Amino acid sequence: MEKTNTRTRGASFLFSKVEPDHVFTPEDFTDEHRMIGTTAKQFVEKEVTPHQGQIEKQDFKLIVTLMQKAGDLGLLAHSIPEQYGGLGLDKISKGIVGEMVGQSGGYGVAHSNHTCIATLPITYFGTEEQKAKYLPKLASGEYIGAYCLTEPNAGSDALSAQTTARLNETGTHYVLNGTKLYITNAFFSDTFIVYAKVDGTKFTAFIVEKDFPGLSLGPEEEKMGIKGSSTRSVILEDCQVPAENLLGEVGKGHVIALNVLNLGRFNLGSACMGASKYSLSKALQFTQERKQFGRAISDFPATKQKVVKMAGRIYATESLQYRTASLLEEALGGLYESSDWKEIGKQMSEFATECAICKVYGSETLDFTADETLQLHGGAGFIKDYGVEQIYRDSRINRIFEGTNEINRLLIPTHLFRKAMKGEVDLLSKVQQAIAELQESVKLDNEPLAEERNAVDTIRNLFLLCAGLAFEAHGEGLVHEQETLMGLADLAITLYTAESSVIRTLRSVKRYGEEKSALKINLARVVLEDSLWDAERLSRTLTMALTDGEKQKQLTGLIFRECSQLRSVSLSVDKKRELADLLFKENKFIC
Amino acid sequence: MNIFVLLKRTFDTEEKIVISNGSIVEDGAEFIINPYDEYAVEEAIQIRDSQGGEVTVVSVGGEEAEKQLRTALAMGADKAVLINIEDDIENGDQFTTSKILAEFLQGKEADLILAGNVAIDGGSGQVGPRVADLLDIPYITTITNITVDGTSVKIVRDVEGDSETIEAALPLLVTAQQGLNEPRYPSLPGIMKAKKKPLEELELDDLDLDEDDVEAKTKTIEIFLPPKKEAGKVLEGELDVQVKELVSLLHSEAKVI
Ligand SMILES: Cc1cc2nc3c(=O)[nH]c(=O)nc-3n(C[C@H](O)[C@H](O)[C@H](O)COP(=O)(O)OP(=O)(O)OC[C@H]3O[C@@H](n4cnc5c(N)ncnc54)[C@H](O)[C@@H]3O)c2cc1C
């Protein structure tokens, strides 16, 4: 896509309309993107999936072999610059590989953990020497990496870490002490990005090799899912880390830890999308084979309803993931060779809101899809042989790691309020404009999807209305009002999903016409129907909590009237059934 | 060695195929390299890697075939040529394709030409042998193994389940059978390199061919899907009653006796 001067700013979708031409969609993939997708998919289907049994039994040697095979194909090298043995590809390619390995459960987690949070700290914050020493090996799979932030007493509150680092008297080594908990890939990792506090106060990142004296591993955790990824504690007892292995600057570890998680959250969304598609295709296949009451289960409208809901959520996930991928590319594409850590940190956090939404919406889409797929399998869903209970178990962790979904939700509105406080956004006038727009009667334009776009604008106005009310009611104390923040976060998520789906569809209609975009239009309407109900419920609940008396009556009435006018965008029951039949014919998600 | 591979873009027959107004609906269909041609590409790359030389993949088709040629380049082929007949030919057949390919290959001094044994869409198995015939070089079909040593070639070919070993000399055209190799999928570095490899596009004019020269020798009368498989029938009752019923059904319903 063409670069424009008017660069999209992070979280701007919350208060202004997006220019459709600035939204990247899967329909904008290049031939290279498609080929990369095919290769990653074939790798998973031919090399990984056939060994699912062994992977579940935690054959870690096999995982390492598979990672090296992935390395041979370049699947570990997409986000490493060319000069350090990588490919220096864009974030869209990263998203595509993430999506494709996502269906492989434990292997996928090991793979993505390695390419993302375990490697990116060095890619973006390493010195030239550190990059030259570690990146080529991480790109090829000769080395596998881990990221060690969590501690027994520092989970969500990661910066409260108790691990310490002290420079020895000769100044040659830092001596690290502490325990890192639940570390993915621990058993077979060669490099560990460890966060510790220099002199007990300055949060700092280090590259620790597995053979450095004083590093040991705890026993393998017995966990619910993603068994192919090793999870152990990493114990540091007077661990000797050469001074040159300090990553970034003393006291600036949080810039690395938190910013790399932004990309991790985006990537987690991609992986969840891939797994959701896989899950849906299993549901589509099984329900057509299974007969009860003399018919295939897929013939029952209740089944079709479930299938359509799953497909709608997947369409929304796909739309917002690739939209975000391109935003991240805009921010970071030019920075592979930069050593301006401050700028890198700034660009990595620019789209923190969007990345948090990718994480939350992706993981919850997968949980929903896995649950419904299991349900549609009946008793078979509960039985191991059918491979569905594994999807269900593997799914659950995604709402917990890389920042729990609660922590990510809290981040979404907080980010905006911080911008408003700093004067980067004139929230007050945006809120007033939103209220005015809600009260006016709108004239639809003659461009395609006018009603759908109008619905998206209404959701944005509802968000702004509630954000204004929240600010009015609580002022700076808002950060402690978590119920309100959760509601605002859900409204923001609803807005981003609805807008991404509608704008993607609009771009398709403009390019290929309505007929060829029929499926996308229907899926966007499925998304929008849910979005509108959610937006109405959320904004009325917030208004009830934040106002009283006559104002409350007026505003809840306004919300009800506005949302009721927009119901025409939802799809009829017959159309939904047709949509399901189409998916059954294809046996997989299409759009 | 100067190696050429003949490659066709085809729809994926593992996907569902829809026919409308007497032709296959291409919208939404998945397109791939004809799987037998994929064996040929893989083998060509392997031979090039051990013997040196160059692999050129050639396709006769439309603009869209560029995607499949790029995939072959990403696998490791060196050059690609697309003979674009989109604007010139509406209904070609195997004669058309072979004539064009032979015209292109004339004078190229190919040592070895590899093609697929059949294309999974048309399934005629004619293009390879026809090209060899037009070029007046020998051909060996359905090969499952090939070793090149200088100009002599040792080949194992599949003869309806048995195998036959043949010695031959270059120049030669062979067609690939399943089992010849396990085609690689392109690596990411391969994909990025393919972007910069030469892909030449030619039209009939460039080969000094006229539409009349390549006019199809056959006509497609009708395209239809195989009949839907009906549910089976389980016969019941005494054995001799069942046998009688079976015979009568074979006569009246299946009409095979
Ligand atoms: C399989 C697995 C792999 C992992 N891999 C890694 C890894 O590779 N590297 C790594 O560093 N870590 C890893 N983790 C750790 C993971 O990131 C943490 O478990 C996660 O961040 C949550 O921290 P916690 O478990 O301490 O939960 P807690 O922080 O104790 O949270 C418990 C509950 O309280 C809620 N909560 C916490 N704080 C707040 C608040 N302020 N407001 C409202 N609610 C709150 C949370 O949302 C959650 O529901 C992994 C964990 C698992 C299970």
Ligand SMILES: Cc1cc2nc3c(=O)[nH]c(=O)nc-3n(C[C@H](O)[C@H](O)[C@H](O)COP(=O)(O)OP(=O)(O)OC[C@H]3O[C@@H](n4cnc5c(N)ncnc54)[C@H](O)[C@@H]3O)c2cc1C
């Ligand atoms: C651990 C376990 C213990 C069990 N113990 C016992 C036991 O002790 N005794 C016993 O008799 N059974 C037992 N069962 C079987 C259990 O009762 C069945 O699995 C359950 O009734 C569902 O039937 P099914 O598995 O055949 O699923 P199906 O009936 O095939 O259902 C598959 C899906 O289709 C849906 N569906 C089916 N019909 C319709 C319809 N008409 N309209 C819309 N949707 C429809 C279902 O809701 C479900 O989502 C057990 C099962 C398990 C897994």
